[in-house]
Amino acid sequence: MTRLLIRSGKDPFTPVLAEATLTQDVFNSNSGNFLFQHSVWKALSVDGAELTSNGTLSERMPPEEGDAARVNEFDHFVIPLANAFRPDFESRLERLNELLEGVTVPTTVVGIGAQAAHGQGIESLAGISETVKRFVGLVLDRSASIGVRGEFTKSYLESLGFPSDSIDIIGCPSIFLHGRDFTVNKKVDAIAADSPLALNLTPEVPGIGAFAVAQAERHPNLTYIAQDSHDLRLLLWGTPSPKVQDPLVPVHFDHPMYQGDRIRLFLDTWxxxxxLATQDFAYGTRFHGNVAALLAGTPAMLLAHDSRTLELAEYHRMPFTVMPEFGTDVKAADLYAATDLTEFNAALPEGFDRYTAFLDRNGLDHIWKSGSGQSDFDARVASATFPPPVQPLVSSDGHEIAARLRWLSTNHVQDITRNKQAYQHPYPHPLWSGAGSRHARLQAATSKKISAQNAVIAAQKKQIDALAARIKLVEEFERTSPWGVTKRAFNKFKRLFSRS
Incomplete structure (x- = not known):
């Protein structure tokens, strides 16, 4: 049996409640991560393969002694990644670097990408280049090639000195979930005011708030599909995003889309x-938000605003339009009319062949390889019962509030790891408190600080005890030795003489 360790928040079959997803950060701050993680999981689910999720724990904390040895118990370490070559992911890359130094088994990175703001090039990534060079070097020492998202990422790695033939452009593996012959076609001729629409947003993009409000006002059956941890926190607890001040962005409790129960966040891709299969059209800035629609058979238009999304859209030839800034004049009907899926459908088989060739090159059996055979992946997904989408607290029947109260009644803030509804990692590597909340992180940091202080105190106490023992020896020597007896007699005579 081949044993594969897969970098993923969880496996594709295990349901995790919304509160645990948030506090334990099971989806790594964005539900879109599950699309490519679980697509890779399905691709590698061949007969005779045992796949284990590492919970992405290897990069959350600095590795400890023995962590690499545990990875080496597997036959292959597979690391699906997204836009990891960016400044705010550098600390995780550094921790992965530290871990990989001790990893000896084949290690394959699938679908990694670089990210720069619109209008900026690879020069904007100079600050993280040393970390990236170390990471890619460690990976290539353990694999035949590294799988990147597109030309932008490949040119970045080439600028760091890596040979072209060690870099395979494979796009995002999420696209290939349904295999080589998958196609998407339009369902309706045109978008009407009452059409069911799915909108996805990146809250920090300039003008996105006014854009969102305009879309919601024009289309009463439009639903905002939220994806990140700030969105989930808003839905669960009514806590607004600390990063976005614009009141028009639907990340605030008082926003009309929140109060109108028009926001949903899905905890599983399925x-x-x-x-999304029930919608006529999906559009917005989120790459995986639009890919999810395409995989559901629904036309989608990506509104590209940075190199990360543009690189992938160009490679997969999915419908997109460059939109670094947003306004109220953008019409969904116009976007739908401009959505042509011909090139996407034509490009998918070619991209699929490059993707599977990359897996073959790196010694990874996959379900499309002749003779490998499929496991029971689809059956396991079909038999699982996943949580419903998370809705705003104001949902009419009160079930959202009831769910929050049930969670609170189990004391999750005091000890998330003992909550009966918590997610139990199958591979706790390294030892992890099981929580992603601020409370848990502070608790872990405080415990670590207290342990360090206790070690200092113990060392100081040992020094004090040693000094006390020496003093006791000196006192005993002075009390019993001839020199000590003479010294005391002299001092006594000196005191008597001074009185006289």
Missing amino acids: TWYDF
Whole structure:
């Protein structure tokens, strides 16, 4: 049996409640991560393969002694990644570097990409280049090649000195979930005011708030599909995003889309696909938000605003339009009319062949390889019961509030790891408190600080005890030795003489 360790927040079959997803950061701050993680998981689910999720724990904390040895118990370490070559992911890359130094088994990185703001080039990534060079070097020492998202990422790695033939452009593996012959076609001729629409947004993009409000006002059956941890926190607890001040962005409790129960966040890709299959059209800035629609058979238009999204859209030839800034004049009907899926459908088989050739090159058996055979992946997904989408607290029947109260009644803030509803990592590597909340992180940091202080105190106490023992020896010597007896007699005579 081949044993594969897969970098993923969880496996594709295990349901995790919304509160645990947030506090334990199971989806790594964005539900879109599950699309490529679980697509890779399905691709590698061949007969005789045992796949284990590492919970992405290897990069959350600095590796400890023995962590690399545990990875080496597997036959292959597979690391699906997204836009990891960016400044705010550098600390995680550094921790992965530290871990990989001790890893000896084949290690394959699938779908990694570089990210720069619109209008900026690879020069904007100079600050993280040393970390990236170390990471890619460690990976290539353990694999035949590294799988990147597109030309932008490949040119970046070439500028760091890596040979072209060690870099395979494979796009995002999420696209290939349904295999080589998958196609998407339009369902309706045109978008009407009452059409069911799915909108996805990046809250920090300039003008996105006014854009969102305008779309919601024009289309009463439009639903905002949220994806990140700030969105989930808003839905669960009514807590607004600390990063976005614009009141028009639907990341605030008082926003009309929140109060109108028009926001949904899906905790699993399978329920996400089911919902999007009921929509006529999806559009917005989120790459994986639009890919989810395409995988559900629903036309989608990506509104590209940075190199990360543009690189992938160009490679997969999915419908997109460059939109670094947003306004109220953008019409969904116009976007739908401009959505042509001909090139996307034509490009998918060619991209699929490059993707599977990359897996073959790196010694990874996959379900499309002749003779490998499929496991029971689809059956396991079909038999699982996943949580429903998370809705705003104001949902009419009160079930959202009831769910929050049930969670609170189990004391999750005091000890998330003992909550009966918590997610139990199958591979706790390294030892992890099981929480992603601020409370848990502070608790872990405080415990670590207290342990360090206790070690200092113990060392000081040992020094004090040693000094006390020496003093006791000196006192005993002075009390019993001839020199000590003479010294005391002299001092006594001196005192008597001074009185006289």
